[in-house]
Amino acid sequence: MEPQDRVRVQLTVNGSEVSRLVEARRTLADFLRDDLGLRGTHTGCEQGVCGACTVLVDGVAMRSCLTFAAQLDGAAVQTVEGLAGDGDLTPLQEAFRRRHALQCGYCTPGFLMTATEFLRENPSPSEQEIRTALSGQICRCTGYENIVQAVREAAGTLQADQRRQA
Amino acid sequence: MPRVKTRGGIGEDILRIEDQRLLTGKGRYVGDLPLPDVLEMAVLRSPHAHAAIISLEDRGATDLPGVSCAMGGAALLQEAPHLFGGVQPPLATDEVLYVGQGVAVAVAEDRYLAEDALEKLFVRYRRLDVLADVERIVTQAGGDAASHDDAVIAFGEIDPLFAAADIVLEERLAIGRATAQPLEGRAILAVPEGEGLLIYAATQGPHGMRQGIASALSLPPERVRVVAQDVGGGFGVKNGTYPEDVLAAYLALKLQRPVRFQEDRREHFLSTVHSRAQVHRVRLAARRDGTLLAIDDDMLLDAGAYTARINYGMATAVTIPGPYHLSAYRCRVRNVKTHKVPVGPYRGAGRPEGNFVMERMLDALAERLGLDRAEVRRRNLIEPHEMPYDTLIPDRYGHGSIVYDSGDYPLALETALNAADLDAWRSRQAEPLADGRRIGIGIAMFTEDTGVAPFEMAVTELAADGRILIATGSPAQGQGHETSFTQIACSALSQTPDEIVYADTDTALVPAGIGTFGSRATVLAGSALYLACGKLKELLLQEAAAVLRQDKDLLSLSPGRVEGPEGSLALSELAAQAAAKGTPLRALADFRPEQATYADGCHIAIVAVDPQTGGVEILRYVIVDDCGVVISPRQVDGQIQGGLSYGVAAALLEELVYDEQGQLLTGSFMDYPLPTALDVPGAEIHHLCSPSPRNPLGVKGVGEGGTVPALAAVAGAVEDALRPLGGGMARELPLTPERVVRLIADAQAK
Incomplete structure (x- = not known):
């Protein structure tokens, strides 16, 4: 197959069925942004290091800059646009707002997706666990402290919400 | 110092206004702006630190489908010599001076195709001697080391103090080369509009960019409008006019299509200032x-x-x-x-x-x-x-x-x-x-x-819906001016954030500006805004006094209203009256501290x-x-x-x-x-x-x-x-x- 050859992919993105013909070389990030118009996912390095482009693929955090759209036939992708839908912010997004965990906001979608997966796996993490879990995400503005505190706060909020529902 | 306390005013710990859109993927960074017919630009960069360019050969770049234009520096110089008047040429023509300097440019329907085109351009170089280590350069050249600009900052008599001192210490101290790495690289979208350009830019200084691009393209500055919306970090490097800015602006005018340049990380390392x-x-x-x-x-x-x-x-x-x-x-x-x-x-x-x-x-x-x-x-x-x-x-x-x-x-x-x-x-x-x-x-x-110094300007205006528009020449790249400048306006005009509309930084709104760097935006643009709000307040009270037939000195502002002892008036009504008269209630302030x-x-x-x-x-x-x-x-x-x-x-x-x-x-x-x-x-x-x-x-x-x-x-x-x-x-x-x-x-x- 040549890089420019087109491949049919069918997948769900934020719960909606999508079927597209894509170039084999097209990254998931470009597919989401330019083909589907979901421009909340940003690319920071396109080298897989900074984590800004992180999305969830079948619930697992992945670098959309290093993933080809053609690899995702049958997958379920969630992006930052799929977190809150059109409604209220999620507890994690709320905590980011309350704790001033973003400045320019460019890296924020990647942090939100990574932390969403992390809190699902580890609902009551220690600060050190949070710092380790976020160490694959680069933020140039905040110096991280408020992001760490936001994730801690979201963990508390998430637990409280679960207690209320139980 | 302002004393008026309002909800959301100066010093109050309010939540940020811009966060809602940034948290939900609705930011408006340059790369996010949807335009149907935008062309993407890519630049071929020198692999050598110092070399003569012997030749550049196009082996089919411009024949590729989807490619609008591909050319090297020499061709550009021939076609548009006026672009080469600045300190650094938009593309190297006969000599490259650093690894990463642009030697050719391509624009195409998307970035993949533009990079395909660059792969069909073949450049032959002859390598020349490289100057890399400053101490070695100065040692070898003595006083003749090539230098951009030198200066001495001094006061007092140094030598007698050293001669008489009890203690003299001497050290060599060094700080390594580094660069800012905002996660959004440099980005510019140049849109042809009438006889000029509308430019969306990830920039810390829209007015400086307007001047830079207008001057490079030999256009009057009023034909170039620069707008900064959400910017993904700046930290000093997104200021001034880069060669790629001139290229994108020129090609947009030439092709009469919007042209976007979005820098990737490798380019950032090799072409954004260190x-x-x-x-x-x-x-x-x-x-x-x-x-x-x-x-x-x-x-x-x-x-x-x-x-x-x-x-x-x-x-x-x-x-x-x-x-x-x-x-x-x-x-x-x-x-x-x-x-x-x-x-x-x-x-x-x-x-x-x-x-x-x-x-x-x-x-x-x-x-x-x-x-x-x-x-x-x-x-x-x-x-x-x-x-x-x-x-x-x-x-x-x-x-x-x-x-x-x-x-x-x-x-x-x-x-x-x-x-x-x-x-x-x-x-x-x-x-x-x-x-x-x-x-x-x-x-x-x-x-x-x-x-x-030297200055910043701010504009405030009573908008048609009765809210107050605020605008300055200092855009935010994460500093949250939408919130902090709104707080300044709230205090100055006794409003709450709901009545304030923060405008994107736009050269069409504010006549002149310098920008956001050097810890200056709040000091200069914030102060200009405070002064402009004071002027607008005078205008609002004056107009309201005429409408209400009350003494202006007895009137005061409250959220969305002008209050007087004998009745009040909504700012929206005042706006409607001003619109009917055709005289917008608008104030401009220019703050120039010594x-x-x-x-x-x-x-x-x-x-x-x-x-x-x-x-x-x-x-x-x-x-x-x-x-x-x-x-x-x-x-x-x-x-x-x-x-x-x-x-x-x-x-x-x-x-x-x-x-x-x-x-x-x-x-x-x-x-x-x-x-x-x-x-x-x-x-x-x-x-x-x-x-x-x-x-x-x-x-x-x-x-x-x-x-x-x-x-x-x-x-x-x-x-x-x-x-x-x-x-x-x-x-x-x-x-x-x-x-x-x-x-x-x-x-x-x-």
């Missing part, structure tokens, strides 16, 4: 009791291939004296030409380097005299009763000498010392920790010129250093910061904490390493380590408030204060940790693990 990159030979003269007498510094700045737009070596020169009494001072600045990426400002723009020099020399003086580091500083600090204090440092803008406006430096020092609980930490220094690591303590103080404001503070770093691996962990970090009146408390702390991460990075991590052939060896995030959540501690931040008398808000800048003293504080702490093991002075940044281990090895080898 910074720091200084070597100092510095001498200090002091009395036996620790009294500073004079500093004499000779600075070499590795300036790269083209003259910097801002000579930040001068900022270094005026920062070195800091908060201390000094009888004489001399600093020679030499910007040495090398075959590397040109330099420019990067968070602090020369001030962290200057602070590093002075604070390290004070630590060396303390070491020499057997004095406590805090005590050496205490004995030399300028006292609050001396304010305003004439430093005698020549103002680099030719306005006489630098006069500090306000501040209590001794209080900053004592506040930090008390907060850091140093006695407890010192008691742990005698022995290593259980894991073999050693504790070190570093202290650094700073003063910093913030809100540097001098900068001077922020100050003190940092204390406590670190644990592993003498075996050279690893450094920051255990505690205390910051005392005085930025005058605080507009948006959470954002001020956010700036300080964020600034600290830059100081930590400069002290321990980031360095652009070049080899002797001018090849960048650290050109990706894999080998240019940015700080992560594991590297930056949460700082304990304390505030002092010495309002500046130089602006109506009493504010000073805060964007860089978190960075400036952190280099010296962390370096001093690492050095302190290794002293019991015979470690030497920490003279060179970043203190990578290798350099940390060498502090001991090199000292023992002597």
Whole structure:
């Protein structure tokens, strides 16, 4: 197959069925942004290091800059646009707002997706666990402290919400 | 200072207004703007640091489907010679001067196709001699080293003081080349409109970019409109007009299609300005009791291939004296030409380097005299009763000498010392920790010129719906002006945030501006906005007095209304009347302070250093910061904490390493380590408030204060940790693990 050859992919993105013909070389990030118009996912390095482009693929955090759209036939992708839908912010997004965990906001979608997966796996993490879990995400503005505190706060909020529902 | 208290006004800890869209993926960064017929641009870059271009051959680039244009520098020069009038040509034509310099450009329906086109362009080079190491260049060339611009900043009689001093110290100190790395690279979208251009840009200074592009394209400035919406970080590097900006603007006009350039990370490393990159030979003269007498510094700045737009070596020169009494001072600045990426400002723009020099020399003086580091500083600090204090440092803008406006430096020092609980930490220094690591303590103080002149403008207008539109020439790249400027307007006009509409920074709204850098936006644009709000208030009350037939002096503003003793009026009604009369209620203010404001503070770093691996962990970090009146408390702390991460990075991590052939060896995030959540501690931040008398808000800048003293504080702490093991002075940044281990090895080898 040549890089420019087109491949049919069918997948769900934020719960909606999508079927597209894509170039084999097209990254998931470009597919989401330019083909589907979901421009909340940003690319920071396109080298897989900074984590800004992180999305969830079948619930697992992945670098959309290093993933080809053609690899995702049958997958379920969630992006930052799929977190809150059109409604209220999620507890994690709320905590980011309350704790001033973003400045320019460019890296924020990647942090939100990574932390969403992390809190699902580890609902009551220690600060050190949070710092380790976020160490694959680069933020140039905040110096991280408020992001760490936001994730801690979201963990508390998430637990409280679960207690209320139980 | 404003006294009116309103919900959401100055000093209130409100949530940020811009966060809702940024948290939900609805930011409006340049790369996110949907345009149906936009072309994407890519640039072919030189693989050589210095070479002659022999030929450029197109083997089918322009024949590829979807490719609109592909051309090299020589062809562009022939087609549009007027583009080549600036300091740096938009593309190299016959000679390349650094790895990464553009030699050809392509535009196509998407970036993939544009890069396909570049692969069909073949360039032949002949390599030439490379200038890479500034000290070697100066040694070999003597006084003839090619240099962009040199200067000497001096006051007092240096030589007699050195001749008579009890103590003379001399050191070589160095700060590595580094660059800002905002996560959004440079980005520009040029849209042809009428006879001119509408430009969306990730820029810190839209008006400067308008001037730069208009001048390069030989257009009248009014035909170029530049708009900055959401910008993904700036930190100094997204200022001025880059070659790619000129190319995108020119090609958009030529092709009559929108053209976007979105820099990728590799390009950012190889073409966005670098910074720091200084070597100092510095001498200090002091009395036996620790009294500073004079500093004499000779600075070499590795300036790269083209003259910097801002000579930040001068900022270094005026920062070195800091908060201390000094009888004489001399600093020679030499910007040495090398075959590397040109330099420019990067968070602090020369001030962290200057602070590093002075604070390290004070630590060396303390070491020499057997004095406590805090005590050496205490004995030399300028006292609050001396304010305003004439430093005698020549103002680099030719306005006489630098006069500090306000501040209590001794209080900053004592506040930090008390907060850091140093006695407890010192008691742990005698022995290593259980894991073999050693504790070190570093202290650094700073003063910093913030809100540097000359001016900013602001516009306020009663909008058709009765809300108040505010606009300035200083866009945000994360600083949250939408919130802080709204707070200023709320206080000035007795409104709540719901009644304020923050406009994108747009050259069509505000006649002139400088931009957001050098910790200046709140000081200058914020003050201009406050003044414009005051003027608008007068207009609103005057118009309302006529409508209500009441005495203007008895009227006042409340959220959405004008109140009077005999009835009130909604601002929306006032807006409707103004619209009917065809006279918009609009005010413009131009704020031009004579001098900068001077922020100050003190940092204390406590670190644990592993003498075996050279690893450094920051255990505690205390910051005392005085930025005058605080507009948006959470954002001020956010700036300080964020600034600290830059100081930590400069002290321990980031360095652009070049080899002797001018090849960048650290050109990706894999080998240019940015700080992560594991590297930056949460700082304990304390505030002092010495309002500046130089602006109506009493504010000073805060964007860089978190960075400036952190280099010296962390370096001093690492050095302190290794002293019991015979470690030497920490003279060179970043203190990578290798350099940390060498502090001991090199000292023992002597």
